[in-house]
Amino acid sequence: MSKKAKKILTNIKNVNLVIKKKLFISGKLGSINKNINLNHFYVFKKKNNISILPKFKNFFCKLNWCTYSTIINNCVYGVNCFFKKKILLKGIEFKFSIYKNKIKLGTGFSHLNNFNLPKDIFLKMCKNNKDFYIYSTDNVLLGDFGFKIKKIKKYNIYKDKGIKYFNEKILLKEKKKK
Template sequence: MSRIGKHPVPVPAGVDVKVDGQLVTAKGKLGQLSLTLVDDINASLEDGKVVVKPANDSKRARTMWATSRTLINNMVTGVNQGYTINLEINGVGYRAAVQGKELVMQLGFSHDVKYPIPDGITIKCDKPTAISVTGYDKHKVGQVAAEIRGWKKPEPYKGKGIKYDTETVLRKEGKKK
């Protein structure tokens, strides 16, 4: 039995969740998200909570049970509170700024890197070396943060590059004489 899947997803005040067959829709103050469940999973709304159960005893139903519950929980949390990922830029002359609908980064290349900000995502640069990616879709926020980090991953010798604020870069010792 799934330890995660058996817990119902609580629906906070201000969030409207609708279950229509395999389609689960969550609407809140930040936006609206929908998810189509696989055929092996059944979801229902009981007492202000979304209950997810496997439709049969197949292996696919057991594996998708907790996954579906977690995806529904991420939707409900996203439209209610939203998600934020913070990035740090380390390196001499490395900086970022938001100009209109683009994130412009100077990362030591011969040209500035211009990243168009997708819909549903808000990017702020409080300092030239700090980037904050915010949105209501957890998957999209993580994907945008990974794409920004992918332009200049942190290197292990001097630690230069873009890293998550929770990430620790394992440093290596340089050449010895």
């Protein structure tokens, strides 16, 4: 049994936790529905603390205790303060624009790439037109959307251009010497 699973979430204010067939958590920034099976676990909310404990001492409970605890922790964090990632567009021909709920990315191809924004993701442009922040209450949805954007133009390790996260470390390779 891991230490992370035994950890009690503390200082949780303005969070409503409802467990029926689905996990529903709502807070000041929104709400999250998760389809996880909590039949083998007890989830307690007392004042400003949330704890999760297994009902049985079998292999399944030991295996999933930390996973479910982390999922609940991420949901509680997401409805209190947003998860965010900064995406950089590095290169001369890269640009993007936002129109209503669509993102138009120019990545050097002959056409623009259009994306519909999911309803739980928000965008904020930076001063230059080369980078932007994406915000969401759901960490998984944010990672999937960021990956979808990065997949358009893979980062070129020889020319030092492409789409990447702000804190992503990429080792550049030298060109062939003649």
